[in-house]
Amino acid sequence: MANASSLPDDVLHIICDQLGQQRDFSALFSCALTARRWSDPALVVLYRLYNLSPIIGGGTDETEFNRQTTRGTKSFVAVREEQELVVRKWAILWRSIALSSFNWTSPGSPTYREYCRYIRALNLRDLAELLQDGKFYSCAEYFFAKPLDTVYFKSEKTTPRRKGAGRFQTVDFFSTVSSIGETITKKTLALEDISGRIKAEVFPAWIRRSPKLQSITVWHGSSLSDGAEEAIRTNCPHFRSLSVYQWESDPPNQADSQAAKVFEGLAPNTIEEFIVISQHNLGASSFQALNNHAASLTDLRISNLREDSLISLHHLKDCTSLRNLSLDDFESTTSLEARHNDVFLSLVSWLTSCPSLKQISLQRLLDGPTLLTSVLKTPSIHLEKLSITGYVAATPSARAFHAALTSHNSLTSLSIKADGEDLTQQDRNSLVSALCSLPSLRELELKDISDEFSTAHISRFARSLPQLEHLWVSGESITDDVLTPLSTLRNLRSLMLYALTRFSADALLEFVERLEVPGNKGFQLGVVNAEVESQVSEQEAWLIRERISERVEGGFDFNYWRDPDVDSFEGDSD
Numbered sequence: 001m002a003n004a005s006s007l008p009d010d011v012l013h014i015i016c017d018q019l020g021q022q023r024d025f026s027a028l029f030s031c032a033l034t035a036r037r038w039s040d041p042a043l044v045v046l047y048r049l050y051n052l053s054p055i056i057g058g059g060t061d062e063t064e065f066n067r068q069t070t071r072g073t074k075s076f077v078a079v080r081e082e083q084e085l086v087v088r089k090w091a092i093l094w095r096s097i098a099l100s101s102f103n104w105t106s107p108g109s110p111t112y113r114e115y116c117r118y119i120r121a122l123n124l125r126d127l128a129e130l131l132q133d134g135k136f137y138s139c140a141e142y143f144f145a146k147p148l149d150t151v152y153f154k155s156e157k158t159t160p161r162r163k164g165a166g167r168f169q170t171v172d173f174f175s176t177v178s179s180i181g182e183t184i185t186k187k188t189l190a191l192e193d194i195s196g197r198i199k200a201e202v203f204p205a206w207i208r209r210s211p212k213l214q215s216i217t218v219w220h221g222s223s224l225s226d227g228a229e230e231a232i233r234t235n236c237p238h239f240r241s242l243s244v245y246q247w248e249s250d251p252p253n254q255a256d257s258q259a260a261k262v263f264e265g266l267a268p269n270t271i272e273e274f275i276v277i278s279q280h281n282l283g284a285s286s287f288q289a290l291n292n293h294a295a296s297l298t299d300l301r302i303s304n305l306r307e308d309s310l311i312s313l314h315h316l317k318d319c320t321s322l323r324n325l326s327l328d329d330f331e332s333t334t335s336l337e338a339r340h341n342d343v344f345l346s347l348v349s350w351l352t353s354c355p356s357l358k359q360i361s362l363q364r365l366l367d368g369p370t371l372l373t374s375v376l377k378t379p380s381i382h383l384e385k386l387s388i389t390g391y392v393a394a395t396p397s398a399r400a401f402h403a404a405l406t407s408h409n410s411l412t413s414l415s416i417k418a419d420g421e422d423l424t425q426q427d428r429n430s431l432v433s434a435l436c437s438l439p440s441l442r443e444l445e446l447k448d449i450s451d452e453f454s455t456a457h458i459s460r461f462a463r464s465l466p467q468l469e470h471l472w473v474s475g476e477s478i479t480d481d482v483l484t485p486l487s488t489l490r491n492l493r494s495l496m497l498y499a500l501t502r503f504s505a506d507a508l509l510e511f512v513e514r515l516e517v518p519g520n521k522g523f524q525l526g527v528v529n530a531e532v533e534s535q536v537s538e539q540e541a542w543l544i545r546e547r548i549s550e551r552v553e554g555g556f557d558f559n560y561w562r563d564p565d566v567d568s569f570e571g572d573s574d
Helices: 009-021 025-034 036-048 061-073 076-099 124-132 134-143 173-187 203-208 228-235 252-265 284-293 341-351 368-376 396-407 425-435 455-464 480-486 505-513 538-552
Strands: 121-123 154-159 166-171 193-196 215-220 241-246 273-276 299-305 324-329 359-363 385-392 413-419 443-447 470-473 494-497 524-530 555-560
Touching: 009 025, 009 036, 025 036, 076 124, 076 134, 076 173, 121 124, 121 173, 124 134, 124 173, 124 193, 173 193, 173 203, 203 228, 228 252, 252 284, 341 368, 359 368, 368 385, 368 396, 385 396, 396 425, 425 455, 455 470, 455 480, 480 505, 505 538, 538 555
Parallel strands: 121 193, 193 215, 215 241, 241 273, 273 299, 299 324, 324 359, 359 385, 385 413, 413 443, 443 470, 470 494, 494 524, 524 555
Antiparallel strands: 154 166
């Protein structure tokens, strides 16, 4: 059998590519340290995928979860040192990328390879987070050592103190990040994504240096106000996605006009995905201009809609190629059906004219249930994912929406958060029956609306929805009887019971013993509102946690809804 040293270079690249697809950064790092023949292909993949590295952002959610679960067995100093180590690695990664973009013509290369040429995404949001991390200051001197001192900008701040105000220097994050971005974009030619807070005057030049650019995410839409759309149109034939965190202005119509200028300045049917994450003043002009991309736009997500924006949504009437639509009402005070009925009818007409629609999310829209009822009753639409929040469940429009769910068995994911306080027993039974008529459901989240669900209601889900992989549900007085039917769900990976429960330790252990691999591998069980009557001790909870880890590599979170050692009437007296 051939040894590793005799393998052709192409094979080494294939091996490293496979490790990259598996996100096995540890193995790739080991390959990079093995030998020169291994280091080059390994480094190419490592830097190409740097933005997916476990150390980006100071550690992934999984890393943070592991820290939290081990804090009980580690000292504060040990946990602190572990966090500082992650930040040091994070800083080393970014320094190597920035350093590799410096002059390579002079004797003595600054880095082993020009790593910046390997990267596909320039995530300046992450760099800014690093510089602002409190633990970064211990390695700031190393990070900005020559030649990076030339891109290090400082600003002076004044802080009040007990004995008078004091002045101190800190990193000018915006200027420093912009300067580093400038040096990197001059060297890398393969960027497909740029994200961050970017100065409008430099952004067109960055775009022109990035002919493979496909997506942009900016902190504020004003970053696009100085000719970015022309640079994209003339230099980036593969561009398809635009995301903005904010797009506000004073006066408000300025942002609307800026956005319209961008949409009109791009080649028709360029944008496939447009996302607004936070506050904005978009309205009639920008929505109408977005129709220039009606044939290409398949993903539209707009958060924080104010009334002016809400009553302008019908201007998107030509955008009927949508597959994913998410709308979030910031104020949740305007009923279009009641106050702007013509706009409401136009909105219904638009939504029901989108035959390719697969995912829809309506957050806090007062007319959400009525709009969704129309969508669900449209024969040409076959939704797969639906999410709705912020409505009162005990109303005629809500009941009609719940009933309409029964006609949509294509749904695989359903999330509902609504006020269920005034639901009758008949309302709850009808809702459960409607949900149980969706046999393809793999994800079901019920928040607030299920607060008075019983053991029988949740058991019905287990018997009627065999494909469930994720279940989040509240309820009251849920007993051991629910665990047996839930244990028959062979694909269940996550069960969050935000209900008042009265589980015994024996029943929970028996439930865990019924879990199977591979279907339940990684199963996460949350019992977070246990009644004191449960009497599951800390030692028993630890035993359940250990057993679920051994059996399916899962986790267990258990909390009482109040401290069992404190009398319920303690502190009530005057």
